[in-house]
Amino acid sequence: MPLVVPGIQSKDSSNPSTEDWSNKLMGKKLGDTHDTVTFAKQDLPKEHRVLTPDSMSTMDFRPERLNIHVDNEGTVTNVRYG
Template identity: 55%
Template sequence: MPLVVPGINSSLGDKSEWVNKLMGKKISDSTRDETTFAKTDLPKSHRIVKSGDMLTTDHDPNRLTVHTGDDGTVQNVTYG
């Protein structure tokens, strides 16, 4: 199995870039402001999962996964 290193093997860039953009913000359909990030600005290959959601086990190193809390605030950002 090949080694996958976000930012090197991924076409999405460095994970820290997305962490800086998203952490602590809420995801909205189209609103953009200091506390909200628009879904339309996320990469084409992404998924938003809430705490406790079931996830598929397929691994896609080019998919951004945005983990949110029950209130919709971004708590973590990963690739896969």
């Protein structure tokens, strides 16, 4: 029987997929409120981190942590769990 990690290999309704977060965040900036170009930070999952091009990060893999990569202007360019 294969190993199934919730939210990674299976659809877990309590943990939206990377694709769901990508659809919500890609091309937007993170801010205090929602509008057509901004996503409110308070609506991100508890376990998240925002990574800029020059930021350092640990290499530990945490499947519940949402990694949000932004460019130098603060626009989301990539979203993934880990």
